[in-house]
Amino acid sequence: MGAVRYELIKQCKQSGxxxxxxxxxxxxxxxxxxMPVGTQATVKTMTPExxxxxxxxxxxxxxxxxxxxxGHKLVEKAGxxxxxxxxxKPILTDSGGFQVFSLSDLRDITEEGVTFKSHLDGSxxxxxxxRAIEIENSLGADIIMAFDECLPYPCDYDYAKxxxxxxxxxxxxxxxxxxxxxxxxxxxIIQGGMYRDLREESVREMVKxxxxxxxxxxxxxxxxxxxxxxxxxxxxxxxxxxxARYLMGIGSPDALIExxxxxxxxxxxxxxxxxxxxxxxxxxxxxxxIKNAKYAEDFGPLDAECDCYTCRNYSRAYLRHLxxxxxxxxxxxVTIHNLRFLLRLMENVRQAILEDRLLDFRDEFxxxxxxxxxxxxx
Amino acid sequence: MGAVRYELIKQCKQSGxxxxxxxxxxxxxxxxxxMPVGTQATVKTMTPExxxxxxxxxxxxxxxxxxxxxGHKLVEKAGxxxxxxxxxKPILTDSGGFQVFSLSDLRDITEEGVTFKSHLDGSxxxxxxxRAIEIENSLGADIIMAFDECLPYPCDYDYAKxxxxxxxxxxxxxxxxxxxxxxxxxxxIIQGGMYRDLREESVREMVKxxxxxxxxxxxxxxxxxxxxxxxxxxxxxxxxxxxARYLMGIGSPDALIExxxxxxxxxxxxxxxxxxxxxxxxxxxxxxxIKNAKYAEDFGPLDAECDCYTCRNYSRAYLRHLxxxxxxxxxxxVTIHNLRFLLRLMENVRQAILEDRLLDFRDEFxxxxxxxxxxxxx
Ligand SMILES: [Zn+2]
Ligand SMILES: [Zn+2]
Numbered sequence: 193m194g195a196v197r198y199e200l201i202k203q204c205k206q207s208g209x210x211x212x213x214x215x216x217x218x219x220x221x222x223x224x225x226x227m228p229v230g231t232q233a234t235v236k237t238m239t240p241e242x243x244x245x246x247x248x249x250x251x252x253x254x255x256x257x258x259x260x261x262x263g264h265k266l267v268e269k270a271g272x273x274x275x276x277x278x279x280x281k282p283i284l285t286d287s288g289g290f291q292v293f294s295l296s297d298l299r300d301i302t303e304e305g306v307t308f309k310s311h312l313d314g315s316x317x318x319x320x321x322x323r324a325i326e327i328e329n330s331l332g333a334d335i336i337m338a339f340d341e342c343l344p345y346p347c348d349y350d351y352a353k354x355x356x357x358x359x360x361x362x363x364x365x366x367x368x369x370x371x372x373x374x375x376x377x378x379x380x381i382i383q384g385g386m387y388r389d390l391r392e393e394s395v396r397e398m399v400k401x402x403x404x405x406x407x408x409x410x411x412x413x414x415x416x417x418x419x420x421x422x423x424x425x426x427x428x429x430x431x432x433x434x435x436a437r438y439l440m441g442i443g444s445p446d447a448l449i450e451x452x453x454x455x456x457x458x459x460x461x462x463x464x465x466x467x468x469x470x471x472x473x474x475x476x477x478x479x480x481x482i483k484n485a486k487y488a489e490d491f492g493p494l495d496a497e498c499d500c501y502t503c504r505n506y507s508r509a510y511l512r513h514l515x516x517x518x519x520x521x522x523x524x525x526v527t528i529h530n531l532r533f534l535l536r537l538m539e540n541v542r543q544a545i546l547e548d549r550l551l552d553f554r555d556e557f558x559x560x561x562x563x564x565x566x567x568x569x570x
Numbered sequence: 571m572g573a574v575r576y577e578l579i580k581q582c583k584q585s586g587x588x589x590x591x592x593x594x595x596x597x598x599x600x601x602x603x604x605m606p607v608g609t610q611a612t613v614k615t616m617t618p619e620x621x622x623x624x625x626x627x628x629x630x631x632x633x634x635x636x637x638x639x640x641g642h643k644l645v646e647k648a649g650x651x652x653x654x655x656x657x658x659k660p661i662l663t664d665s666g667g668f669q670v671f672s673l674s675d676l677r678d679i680t681e682e683g684v685t686f687k688s689h690l691d692g693s694x695x696x697x698x699x700x701r702a703i704e705i706e707n708s709l710g711a712d713i714i715m716a717f718d719e720c721l722p723y724p725c726d727y728d729y730a731k732x733x734x735x736x737x738x739x740x741x742x743x744x745x746x747x748x749x750x751x752x753x754x755x756x757x758x759i760i761q762g763g764m765y766r767d768l769r770e771e772s773v774r775e776m777v778k779x780x781x782x783x784x785x786x787x788x789x790x791x792x793x794x795x796x797x798x799x800x801x802x803x804x805x806x807x808x809x810x811x812x813x814a815r816y817l818m819g820i821g822s823p824d825a826l827i828e829x830x831x832x833x834x835x836x837x838x839x840x841x842x843x844x845x846x847x848x849x850x851x852x853x854x855x856x857x858x859x860i861k862n863a864k865y866a867e868d869f870g871p872l873d874a875e876c877d878c879y880t881c882r883n884y885s886r887a888y889l890r891h892l893x894x895x896x897x898x899x900x901x902x903x904v905t906i907h908n909l910r911f912l913l914r915l916m917e918n919v920r921q922a923i924l925e926d927r928l929l930d931f932r933d934e935f936x937x938x939x940x941x942x943x944x945x946x947x948x
Contacts, residue, residue, distance in 0.1 A: 232892075232895040233888070234895075234897045234899045236897065236899075237898045237899065237902075238899070239879075239899065239902075257895075261894060261895055262866070262887070262890075262891040266866070266867060266887065266891075269867060269869070270869055270885065270887060270888070276885075276887075276888055277888065278883045278884060488640070488644070489644060489647060491647070491648055491649075501617075505656045506656060507648065507654075509644065509648060509654075510611070510654055510656075513610075513611065513640040513644075514610075516639060516640070517610040517612075517639055517640075519610055519612045519614065520614060520898055520901065521612045521614075521615065521616070521617065524615075524617075524898070
């Protein structure tokens with residue numbers, strides 16, 4: 193028995209979207225699900241209790257950041273990441289690959305692994321499939337990710353092909369390095385850039401390796417959304433039905449719905465927490481930039497249809513005041529709201545799948561949010 | 571009937587300290603009490619629920635700041651400060667006098683009032699006794715403070731005397747301007763610098779004006795603590811027994827105890843919240859600077875004797891990590907702890923008064939905290 197098991201409950205007759213359950217060592221997750229991101233062993237501004245109160249079932253944390261600070265060995269000594277950060281529900285850690293390629297300086301890729309300089313202090317480090325798994329084993333998340341190369345967009349075919357083949361070899365090395373399979377499930381990552389044959393090859397080879405779950409990586413890196421959806425269309429349906437499918441780095445409301453329609457079970461993104469700290473909120477009628485002068489004397493809630501703590505207790509005028517006054521309670525309250533907004537969106541998506549009406553739900557949601565207007569309010 | 575009424579329950583036979591209750595429009599306060607400061611209509615990093623969970627009975631907010639941003643008229647339109655910030659327990663507002671004299675530029679004092687420039691944008695403003703009361707009436711706090719001049723330390727006798735006389739005239743103007751006496755109690759402020767005859771004159775004249783409560787102002791502005799205690803010794807016992815006594819701007823644990831011993835009922839200070847944001851914590855064994863390297867692998871709580879959320883759930887190692895990583899949860903967790911520390915200290919002070927052993931309690935507390943060591947760890 194592996195650490196996690198995906199259970200398909202039903203597929204939406206209208207869209208093909210999947211309603212499921214992911215069984216993990218720290219509890220069962222209802223899917224499709226959005227995972228809040230706790231980069232540095234904390235979902236920015238939030239306590240674990242607040243995360244639970246808004247319905248968070250699983251959070252993501254970043255191996256690259258925890259490896260650099262406070263160090264995975266320290267987290268291991270603390271009793272693992274769950275205990276260190278006081279979170280007793282499931283955790284997923286990425287492999288560090290994405291940050292090595294996006295954050296660090298002067299990286300040098302070889303077959304063996306990647307040499308890079310820390311974005312914090314310029315110190316030199318080396319990550320390889322074996323090293324990434326060793327670090328993820330120390331952190332102790334329920335789901336851990338294989339070490340891969342995330343390509344830039346655009347990327348030429350030959351580079352993408354060579355990189356993909358190396359990522360497949362690295363995936364096999366990750367599997368061999370990972371020993372703690374009873375407590376931690378290692379997911380493979382599909383790459384291949386925006387090339388159909390490479391994506392298909394990636395799925396074929398990764399499925400052969402029989403991971404307990406699969407992520408689709410290398411998307412939402414600057415490509416237009418129609419291209420992302422096309423890659424999903426090529427890829428997701430080829431993945432085994434009895435394994436969870438995780439689309440990495442996606443957090444805009446439209447893409448969550450479109451991803452679910454294409455058979456995705458898990459999503460994560462820093463978007464809701466990052467824009468919250470600048471005072472930008474998702475609402476059922478589109479985005480609200482709370483610092484705008486028009487909210488100065490708006491004594492209504494951020495989103496009249498929201499059930500979150502912020503919307504039940506505070507006015508737009510007060511939130512605007514907090515942001516103008518640079519008070520920490522401002523980012524706190526909008527973070528609660530934005531995460532609750534996406535978690536509730538996924539609750540509604542699950543309900544719509546149950547009722548075989550996810551396409552209808554998408555149309556209703558988009559209409560209200562303003563996605564159908566000529567100036568799209570992403 | 572006025573808005574607030576002080577009820578003396580008993581005096582400590584050992585120290586003379588007062589155990590009491592302050593009845594206000596938003597509930598009863600057990601005294602002696604420490605009041606967390608919510609300068610800009612928020613106690614920095616905290617929600618109202620968190621403040622209640624740690625035992626906060628009343629908070630203070632700053633008229634000067636709210637007048638400049640978001641503006642008292644906006645707060646009034648929102649339904650008053652309680653509603654605006656979602657706090658349904660008592661609030662005290664200062665008059666703005668202290669900030670005008672400490673924060674703003676180019677102030678010009680006349681008999682009529684003070685012209686000053688905003689520390690935010692340099693805009694020119696005028697505060698007078700009438701204007702301060704008008705603003706405090708708009709904000710709607712349970713207890714409002716008279717507009718006074720807070721002297722610097724040191725200050726020569728002649729200036730202190732003239733200023734005191736003006737502050738007394740201003741106090742009378744405040745009383746005449748204050749109409750909302752059923753819902754808001756106006757407290758007078760004792761000034762007079764560090765001069766005994768001026769402090770005594772201040773008490774005599776202010777008591778004649780028959781305020782429903784009195785603050786002792788102009789202390790903790792840079793003078794040595796023994797001088798502060800001496801001024802308290804001259805002043806507090808002259809105040810009417812049936813009115814609350816509020817010592818402004820005091821928040822170090824030793825001064826809270828020494829103040830209670832000298833008959834003070836109410837205290838406020840930004841100290842616990844301000845030092846929390848830099849990662850400095852009060853603990854039962856003295857101050858802890860959580861960023862220090864020695865806490866890197868300290869998996870014990872911040873204060874093993876503390877009952878707060880932070881100490882029940884997080885290690886020093888995790889708190890240190892949050893501060894090193896500049897995560898907002900760090901200031902949040904240490905703020906919770908520091909405020910709880912002072913609120914619990916006051917609970918213990920009240921218990922010690924009940925048991926007629928506040929001097930013993932002080933000695934025990936000081937010994938443990940390290941106040942008795944040669945290098946005093948305030
Ligand atoms: Zn909300
Ligand atoms: Zn504590």
